[in-house]
Amino acid sequence: xxxxxxxxxxxxxxxxxxxxxxxxxxxxEIPPSIRFGGALPLPRPLSQQETEEELARLAGLCRGAHGxxxxxxxxxxxxxxxxxxxxxxxxxxxxxxxxxxQAEVSQGTLQAIFEFQSLIARLTAMPIVNASLYDGAxxxxxxxxxxxxxxxxxxxxxVARSVHPRYRAALCAHLAVSGLRLRELPAGxxxxxxxxxxxxxxxxxxxxxxxxxxxxxxxxxKTGEIGEIAHAAGALFLQIFEPVSLAILATPGEAGAxxxxxxxxxxxxxxSFGGPLLGLFAAREAFLRRMPGRLSGMTEDALGERAxxxxxxxxxxxxxxxxxxxxxxxxxGLVALAAAVxxxxxxxxxxxxxxxxxxxxxxxxxRLLGEGGARFPFAGPFFREFVVRFPEEAVRAGLVxxxxxxxxxxxxxxxxxxxxxxxxxxxAVTERRSPESIRRFADLVRGFRGAERxxxxx
Amino acid sequence: MPNPVIFxxxxxxxxxxxxxxxxxxxxxxxxxxxxxxxxxxxLPLPEVPELELARHYExxxxxxxxxxxxxxxxxxxxxxxNPKLHEKVASLPGFAALHPMTPEELSQGALELLVSLEEALxxxxxxxxxxxxxxxxxxGEFTGLSLVEAYYRRKxxxxxxxxxxxxxxxxxxxxxxxxxxxxxxxxxxxxxxxxLEALERIVDGSTAALMxxxxxxxxxxxxxxxRIVEIVHGAGAQIYLDGANLNALLGIVRPGDVxxxxxxxxxxxxxxxxxxxxxxxAGPVGVKEHLRPFLPTPRAVRSGDRFAWDHxxxxxxxxxxxxxxxxxxLVRAYAYIRHLGAPGLRxxxxxxxxxxxxxxxxxxxxxxxxxxxIAMHEFVASASRFFKDSNVRAMDIGKRLLDFGFYAPxxxxxxxxxxxxxxxxxxxxxxxxxxxxxxxxxxxxREIEEDPERVRSAPHETPVRRVNESLASRRPRxxxxxxxxxxxxxxxx
Numbered sequence: 001x002x003x004x005x006x007x008x009x010x011x012x013x014x015x016x017x018x019x020x021x022x023x024x025x026x027x028x029e030i031p032p033s034i035r036f037g038g039a040l041p042l043p044r045p046l047s048q049q050e051t052e053e054e055l056a057r058l059a060g061l062c063r064g065a066h067g068x069x070x071x072x073x074x075x076x077x078x079x080x081x082x083x084x085x086x087x088x089x090x091x092x093x094x095x096x097x098x099x100x101x102q103a104e105v106s107q108g109t110l111q112a113i114f115e116f117q118s119l120i121a122r123l124t125a126m127p128i129v130n131a132s133l134y135d136g137a138x139x140x141x142x143x144x145x146x147x148x149x150x151x152x153x154x155x156x157x158x159v160a161r162s163v164h165p166r167y168r169a170a171l172c173a174h175l176a177v178s179g180l181r182l183r184e185l186p187a188g189x190x191x192x193x194x195x196x197x198x199x200x201x202x203x204x205x206x207x208x209x210x211x212x213x214x215x216x217x218x219x220x221x222k223t224g225e226i227g228e229i230a231h232a233a234g235a236l237f238l239q240i241f242e243p244v245s246l247a248i249l250a251t252p253g254e255a256g257a258x259x260x261x262x263x264x265x266x267x268x269x270x271x272s273f274g275g276p277l278l279g280l281f282a283a284r285e286a287f288l289r290r291m292p293g294r295l296s297g298m299t300e301d302a303l304g305e306r307a308x309x310x311x312x313x314x315x316x317x318x319x320x321x322x323x324x325x326x327x328x329x330x331x332x333g334l335v336a337l338a339a340a341v342x343x344x345x346x347x348x349x350x351x352x353x354x355x356x357x358x359x360x361x362x363x364x365x366x367r368l369l370g371e372g373g374a375r376f377p378f379a380g381p382f383f384r385e386f387v388v389r390f391p392e393e394a395v396r397a398g399l400v401x402x403x404x405x406x407x408x409x410x411x412x413x414x415x416x417x418x419x420x421x422x423x424x425x426x427x428a429v430t431e432r433r434s435p436e437s438i439r440r441f442a443d444l445v446r447g448f449r450g451a452e453r454x455x456x457x458x
Numbered sequence: 459m460p461n462p463v464i465f466x467x468x469x470x471x472x473x474x475x476x477x478x479x480x481x482x483x484x485x486x487x488x489x490x491x492x493x494x495x496x497x498x499x500x501l502p503l504p505e506v507p508e509l510e511l512a513r514h515y516e517x518x519x520x521x522x523x524x525x526x527x528x529x530x531x532x533x534x535x536x537x538x539x540n541p542k543l544h545e546k547v548a549s550l551p552g553f554a555a556l557h558p559m560t561p562e563e564l565s566q567g568a569l570e571l572l573v574s575l576e577e578a579l580x581x582x583x584x585x586x587x588x589x590x591x592x593x594x595x596x597x598g599e600f601t602g603l604s605l606v607e608a609y610y611r612r613k614x615x616x617x618x619x620x621x622x623x624x625x626x627x628x629x630x631x632x633x634x635x636x637x638x639x640x641x642x643x644x645x646x647x648x649x650x651x652x653x654l655e656a657l658e659r660i661v662d663g664s665t666a667a668l669m670x671x672x673x674x675x676x677x678x679x680x681x682x683x684x685r686i687v688e689i690v691h692g693a694g695a696q697i698y699l700d701g702a703n704l705n706a707l708l709g710i711v712r713p714g715d716v717x718x719x720x721x722x723x724x725x726x727x728x729x730x731x732x733x734x735x736x737x738x739x740a741g742p743v744g745v746k747e748h749l750r751p752f753l754p755t756p757r758a759v760r761s762g763d764r765f766a767w768d769h770x771x772x773x774x775x776x777x778x779x780x781x782x783x784x785x786x787x788l789v790r791a792y793a794y795i796r797h798l799g800a801p802g803l804r805x806x807x808x809x810x811x812x813x814x815x816x817x818x819x820x821x822x823x824x825x826x827x828x829x830x831x832i833a834m835h836e837f838v839a840s841a842s843r844f845f846k847d848s849n850v851r852a853m854d855i856g857k858r859l860l861d862f863g864f865y866a867p868x869x870x871x872x873x874x875x876x877x878x879x880x881x882x883x884x885x886x887x888x889x890x891x892x893x894x895x896x897x898x899x900x901x902x903x904r905e906i907e908e909d910p911e912r913v914r915s916a917p918h919e920t921p922v923r924r925v926n927e928s929l930a931s932r933r934p935r936x937x938x939x940x941x942x943x944x945x946x947x948x949x950x951x
Contacts, residue, residue: 045799059552061567064560173776274558274781322631334734347473
């Protein structure tokens with residue numbers, strides 16, 4: 001039942017060897033007054049078969065994952081994943097291993113992490129990359145922490161309003177008592193950062209300027225100019241990047257970012273209701289000894305052969321305790337492996353094609369929706385996703401329910417996080433949305449007359 | 459010959475075709491992006507045919523020790539068997555393909571799972587509410603301490619101090635610092651427990667919390683827990699449970715019943731989700747009623763016969779994750795709990811304790827146990843006599859164990875034991891496996907007398923020999939650099 005292999009006889013003999021009369025006897029140091037009496041109030045145990053059936057029942061109730069064409073993005077993107085990725089990450093040699101503390105029997109994990117670091121360094125054009133953090137939001141938190149450690153005496157963190165709202169909220173939650181002040185940089189008219197507004201806002205108090213590009217609305221920020229403005233004020237520049245986009249978009253390295261963080265789950269992972277994710281973390285060389293998280297380094301073994309090991313561990317909590325650069329221990333190792341295999345399998349040509357195809361299809365959807373009467377509050381260049389305002393009368397007449405009833409998930413509503421964009425949705429396209437699906441989506445919008453008003457999909 | 463690095467397998471023009479070609483010319487697509495916003499840097503990703511990739515990862519896989527190869531008794535890490543069923547259910551399309559912003563009515567199964575897992579964790583721990591967002595134990599610590607901090611801030615009390623035993627996990631003081639609070643160490647006494655005298659001296663009105671691991675990192679139960687609770691609560695402070703060792707308490711002690719105010723659980727340890735070579739894990743945080751208002755938002759809730767997101771949490775510290783936590787890990791833990799139920803979970807704990815004490819009984823003549831009490835799910839031995847007599851360190855013994863096809867125990871932790879070997883066999887190991895492990899340890903003890911150099915220079919049989927860590931930190935090479943001819947090792951300095 002519980003994967004415990006002992007027979008009663010084993011147990012008896014083991015107890016005899018220990019010198020105990022029973023397992024209960026082994027619990028005698030626990031004060032009786034605090035022992036739990038009775039059975040835990042849990043549902044009855046299930047056999048493996050019943051467990052599988054119960055989980056299949058729950059999975060079946062996740063109807064949005066079955067038979068819908070999803071145009072949801074906003075930080076979680078459904079890209080094609082080569083079969084090699086799952087075949088590799090489902091090997092027990094990788095998924096049942098622990099953190100590679102004993103390097104001599106963990107070379108597989110260590111080399112894979114080293115390759116992951118190298119691949120992300122190449123993708124971002126940043127020199128140093130760690131072995132992963134939890135997700136995009138906490139990678140941002142760690143980046144801001146690292147920046148503030150470098151810019152002692154500057155207590156302001158200037159965060160663009162076009163940064164993912166949940167990332168900003170998580171930053172706020174993690175920095176509540178840090179002594180750092182979060183200051184919001186409003187988005188300009190075009191939905192991206194207004195450079196003159198940035199110039200006015202950044203000051204000698206600013207430790208770091210935090211910008212996401214493509215930003216939450218899918219718009220490309222002028223990262224090169226933003227970096228220059230931040231640096232001119234003596235502040236650091238932190239860019240939140242998106243890895244697939246970097247196959248064709250300017251890299252944080254080219255933009256002069258000091259720290260670059262991102263969500264990497266689009267490389268080789270499935271959406272999985274938002275986790276596990278993959279926090280990507282890269283920085284300039286100067287931050288080497290301030291980096292959070294694990295690092296795999298190339299070295300030699302006693303015979304002079306190439307080998308890998310966790311390195312610069314004196315930054316980490318298990319050595320440095322309260323002086324550590326971060327409290328992180330467990331990270332997202334297997335998700336990082338998936339990303340490494342994904343990048344190696346797609347290669348230069350494949351990743352570039354994924355980005356191009358994604359962009360081509362996003363452009364197609366935008367054009368067709370526009371022809372069907374949708375409007376776009378922002379006109380600037382974008383990648384993969386964009387903000388759309390469907391015709392108001394159609395929305396009032398139940399367009400969204402109608403689309404859902406026809407198997408389309410038409411993007412994320414924005415009014416919660418951005419009241420100024422009430423009625424707008426953020427629509428994302430990946431290469432997995434076929435031209436046929438895209439045309440159908442647009443046709444449904446164009447053809448909607450509110451006839452099916454009141455249709456509910458539930 | 460070392461294994462090639464992926465970049466050494468690169469040859470331009472030979473990667474697999476995974477995707478269709480765009481319909482139009484590249485230049486038309488790129489025209490949507492102003493030139494200065496396009497990538498100018500080269501994109502030096504490798505191009506490797508699929509078979510060569512498969513062989514590459516096959517070579518790497520073979521160099522790893524893992525739970526399915528042999529015993530992995532890494533103390534504090536709970537390297538138990540990871541049931542195959544968990545992998546299967548976590549990858550069901552309904553879960554794997556579900557976008558986190560899917561409307562509530564189309565993600566009922568996932569919401570129900572979150573609510574049911576929270577209910578189960580409450581039942582197991584006696585806490586009143588859980589957040590499932592934290593991604594790992596250390597993230598849970600940070601989150602739990604944030605709740606405590608928010609609680610006192612709301613009450614208008616300034617309590618900067620967090621008290622920790624000297625045997626605490628390194629993440630504890632690191633998390634305290636992260637929150638801008640001050641860690642204060644309390645000594646362990648001669649029984650390996652928190653010294654009550656020291657605790658009474660340290661805990662006062664400026665103390666926010668005591669962080670306690672139970673059983674502690676020596677594998678010992680804090681036998682005077684009720685008195686510890688009195689002291690801490692008497693000062694108006696909270697007690698935080700580092701739940702890394704919850705696998706020793708299932709059905710035996712419920713932290714929420716005995717005075718703990720807040721705790722994290724490491725699902726990837728106690729509830730048997732795989733460790734993935736270092737993650738992902740999950741570190742849900744449980745609280746008693748008074749801390750509930752501060753839990754991260756949004757909260758999955760039951761609403762009649764439906765499930766929904768509750769965003770209306772005005773006192774919440776805010777989200778601590780991009781979405782709702784490491785969902786696929788939560789699925790695995792839920793499958794484990796449903797399968798085992800109350801009797802199975804209790805069996806886990808009883809047998810984890812049995813196995814630890816059995817292994818200890820087999821080796822304690824050679825490997826002295828500094829705190830001679832009943833172990834819980836793990837125990838700490840000391841190799842200091844070998845160090846004294848033969849200059850053989852705990853680390854060397856660990857390395858020699860690798861030669862026998864086993865993994866080493868946790869070495870040099872907790873810090874209060876000299877030359878510590880922290881051993882946790884877990885309940886899924888058979889009696890025979892434990893005996894084989896003990897036999898290897900006893901043989902190493904004999905070797906140290908006969909041929910200590912053999913042990914000091916171990917390992918000898920592993921895929922690579924002892925790895926030079928000091929070279930790695932002296933000359934950090936954290937990414938592959940191409941040489942002029944496009945391959946081989948980077949230039950040496």
